[in-house]
Amino acid sequence: MKKELQHKIDFKTKPQGALGQLEELALQIGQIQNTLTPELKNPTFLVFAADHGLTEEKISTFPKEVTFQMVMNFLYGGAAINVFCNQHDITLKIVDAGVDYDFPDTYKLINAKIAHGTKNSLKEPAMSTNECEQALAKGAELVKAEAAAGCNVIGFGEMGIGNTSAAALIMQKITKLPIEQCVGAGTGLDNDGIDHKTEVLRKVTQKHNVTAPKDILAAVGGLEIAMMCGAMLEAKKQNMLILVDGFIATSAFMVANEIDKSIKDNAVFGHVSNEQGHKRMIEYLGVKPILNMGLRLGEGTGAALAYPLIKSSIEFLNKMASFEDAGVSESN
Amino acid sequence: MKKELQHKIDFKTKPQGALGQLEELALQIGQIQNTLTPELKNPTFLVFAADHGLTEEKISTFPKEVTFQMVMNFLYGGAAINVFCNQHDITLKIVDAGVDYDFPDTYKLINAKIAHGTKNSLKEPAMSTNECEQALAKGAELVKAEAAAGCNVIGFGEMGIGNTSAAALIMQKITKLPIEQCVGAGTGLDNDGIDHKTEVLRKVTQKHNVTAPKDILAAVGGLEIAMMCGAMLEAKKQNMLILVDGFIATSAFMVANEIDKSIKDNAVFGHVSNEQGHKRMIEYLGVKPILNMGLRLGEGTGAALAYPLIKSSIEFLNKMASFEDAGVSESN
Numbered sequence: 001m002k003k004e005l006q007h008k009i010d011f012k013t014k015p016q017g018a019l020g021q022l023e024e025l026a027l028q029i030g031q032i033q034n035t036l037t038p039e040l041k042n043p044t045f046l047v048f049a050a051d052h053g054l055t056e057e058k059i060s061t062f063p064k065e066v067t068f069q070m071v072m073n074f075l076y077g078g079a080a081i082n083v084f085c086n087q088h089d090i091t092l093k094i095v096d097a098g099v100d101y102d103f104p105d106t107y108k109l110i111n112a113k114i115a116h117g118t119k120n121s122l123k124e125p126a127m128s129t130n131e132c133e134q135a136l137a138k139g140a141e142l143v144k145a146e147a148a149a150g151c152n153v154i155g156f157g158e159m160g161i162g163n164t165s166a167a168a169l170i171m172q173k174i175t176k177l178p179i180e181q182c183v184g185a186g187t188g189l190d191n192d193g194i195d196h197k198t199e200v201l202r203k204v205t206q207k208h209n210v211t212a213p214k215d216i217l218a219a220v221g222g223l224e225i226a227m228m229c230g231a232m233l234e235a236k237k238q239n240m241l242i243l244v245d246g247f248i249a250t251s252a253f254m255v256a257n258e259i260d261k262s263i264k265d266n267a268v269f270g271h272v273s274n275e276q277g278h279k280r281m282i283e284y285l286g287v288k289p290i291l292n293m294g295l296r297l298g299e300g301t302g303a304a305l306a307y308p309l310i311k312s313s314i315e316f317l318n319k320m321a322s323f324e325d326a327g328v329s330e331s332n
Numbered sequence: 333m334k335k336e337l338q339h340k341i342d343f344k345t346k347p348q349g350a351l352g353q354l355e356e357l358a359l360q361i362g363q364i365q366n367t368l369t370p371e372l373k374n375p376t377f378l379v380f381a382a383d384h385g386l387t388e389e390k391i392s393t394f395p396k397e398v399t400f401q402m403v404m405n406f407l408y409g410g411a412a413i414n415v416f417c418n419q420h421d422i423t424l425k426i427v428d429a430g431v432d433y434d435f436p437d438t439y440k441l442i443n444a445k446i447a448h449g450t451k452n453s454l455k456e457p458a459m460s461t462n463e464c465e466q467a468l469a470k471g472a473e474l475v476k477a478e479a480a481a482g483c484n485v486i487g488f489g490e491m492g493i494g495n496t497s498a499a500a501l502i503m504q505k506i507t508k509l510p511i512e513q514c515v516g517a518g519t520g521l522d523n524d525g526i527d528h529k530t531e532v533l534r535k536v537t538q539k540h541n542v543t544a545p546k547d548i549l550a551a552v553g554g555l556e557i558a559m560m561c562g563a564m565l566e567a568k569k570q571n572m573l574i575l576v577d578g579f580i581a582t583s584a585f586m587v588a589n590e591i592d593k594s595i596k597d598n599a600v601f602g603h604v605s606n607e608q609g610h611k612r613m614i615e616y617l618g619v620k621p622i623l624n625m626g627l628r629l630g631e632g633t634g635a636a637l638a639y640p641l642i643k644s645s646i647e648f649l650n651k652m653a654s655f656e657d658a659g660v661s662e663s664n
Binding site (some may be wrong): 315 | 661
């Protein structure tokens with residue numbers, strides 16, 4: 001199928017390779033779906049929210065309450081991810097993976113709460129092995145339901161004050177880079193704030209002697225990250241196209257990639273984030289993100305913003321004329 | 333208005349600056365329209381087509397006939413720019429600025445033909461002063477009509493076998509960079525082909541001792557480039573948002589920028605092209621393109637592909653909740 005797809009791409013009415021990365025995307029998606037006429041069906045984003053015990057150590061500029069307040073904002077449609085999903089006809093679902101707040105049952109929120117936030121990983125593992133397994137399983141269950149409903153392209157976002165710390169810790173444990181190269185400004189720390197965050201995270205990495213992917217996830221991760229990781233692994237099993245967002249989503253992907261190295265075949269990276277560690281994650285994974293617009297918001301926004309470009313790759317493959325169709329002369 | 337816009341952007345429910353380049357775009361477009369609630373109305377792309385006498389010197393891999401064949405392809409809806417304009421509800425109009433082919437009157441093509449292609453600029457000026465002025469005026473006239481019909485965002489594309497040569501020549505005359513730094517592979521020359529093209533273009537630059545922008549345009553430009561330049565200048569006068577595509581469109585913009593330095597205020601650059609000179613044009617102009625996807629197709633495709641991101645900047649500005657609206661705590 002790869003050869004046939006490449007032939008179809010090359011004989012569209014354009015110089016060979018002139019659509020650059022769109023041609024690579026068309027080839028990738030055609031191969032995933034094993035067809036010359038791929039389709040993107042029922043695009044869906046799941047946004048996982050959870051709290052982090054490590055916020056006790058003052059590693060974020062925003063108070064912890066912002067996690068549940070932003071979940072409310074998602075439910076009212078006022079956040080960036082709502083706006084971009086609406087713009088691109090993407091179905092958006094919000095998942096409570098572990099917010100430290102009890103939402104009324106009447107809210108249009110998927111209740112997948114494993115705990116009221118993680119524990120403080122400076123003092124103890126963020127979650128128990130059992131909680132981590134539950135989060136992974138719940139993420140898989142949610143994705144299985146979307147696949148059964150006909151979705152074949154899925155993006156993941158997150159909300160959790162403190163979660164750039166969890167992502168940096170996962171990154172450090174997997175890449176073994178110095179912690180300084182994994183830590184960034186998050187929602188907007190100044191240099192003193194970054195120094196403090198770095199020192200806290202250094203101590204956390206020293207506390208937990210973990211190497212297996214799920215052990216890393218449990219020791220220093222987050223409930224939203226674990227659930228997203230389980231969701232990504234299931235999306236690969238279901239042969240969906242997986243849209244990966246920024247720093248935190250990529251930390252979940254890195255764990256998934258340790259568990260199933262073939263997951264990269266199904267993944268498209270929406271953007272490279274302004275959070276400094278993300279560029280190094282991207283290099284570590286050897287992948288090529290679509291956008292580089294200085295975004296650092298999370299929620300899945302970078303992946304949602306890249307969605308029309310992913311769609312453009314399918315559109316040109318399915319709708320452009322070939323040289324033969326159009327009676328256009330080929331190059332010498 | 334700049335201060336009020338920045339305030340509105342900063343108090344959306346996200347960390348300050350977290351939407352990166354989208355925030356810069358929202359600020360720019362709000363300032364152009366002098367409002368806190370900008371709108372993109374009747375987005376329209378004009379694609380200008382023309383032939384080039386310099387193709388006699390074998391500076392392209394494609395035969396000259398491809399210009400008119402691709403115009404036919406545009407009219408039948410089979411080209412990349414058709415697909416991407418359809419995807420984003422952009423009105424597309426095709427303009428014959430100087431194709432060396434007589435299209436039947438019944439075709440849905442704007443007949444603005446100034447000549448049957450330019451002359452061979454290795455031997456004589458590509459066009460007369462009068463032809464150049466006619467092309468500029470016609471471009472302005474077409475844009476004035478779009479503005480009168482309610483369009484406030486306009487993109488420009490081009491088709492013309494040989495026109496990366498004309499663009500490289502314009503670039504060299506304006507930037508005064510060595511010709512080697514302006515010449516690229518165009519539709520797909522190999523290294524020998526690029527060497528030959530470079531030597532031809534070096535002789536052309538030596539033949540024409542021109543410095544004034546319109547003299548450069550007439551001596552070494554193209555009819556589609558001149559018409560696009562006139563169109564851009566008028567779009568600035570009409571205070572429209574101007575979407576600039578790749579190497580050839582940027583060469584037209586460079587001439588327009590020499591004539592009216594304020595035009596940059598209204599311009600957004602869709603992408604940085606894989607045609608090697610484009611990066612240097614972008615540096616010379618000191619602008620920041622949206623996409624970097626290795627595109628090198630022209631037709632306006634890079635600008636059309638960037639359009640949903642431009643729209644996203646307006647959408648977040650108009651539709652996201654503020655911290656106050658949403659009851660979300662601000663950062664410390």
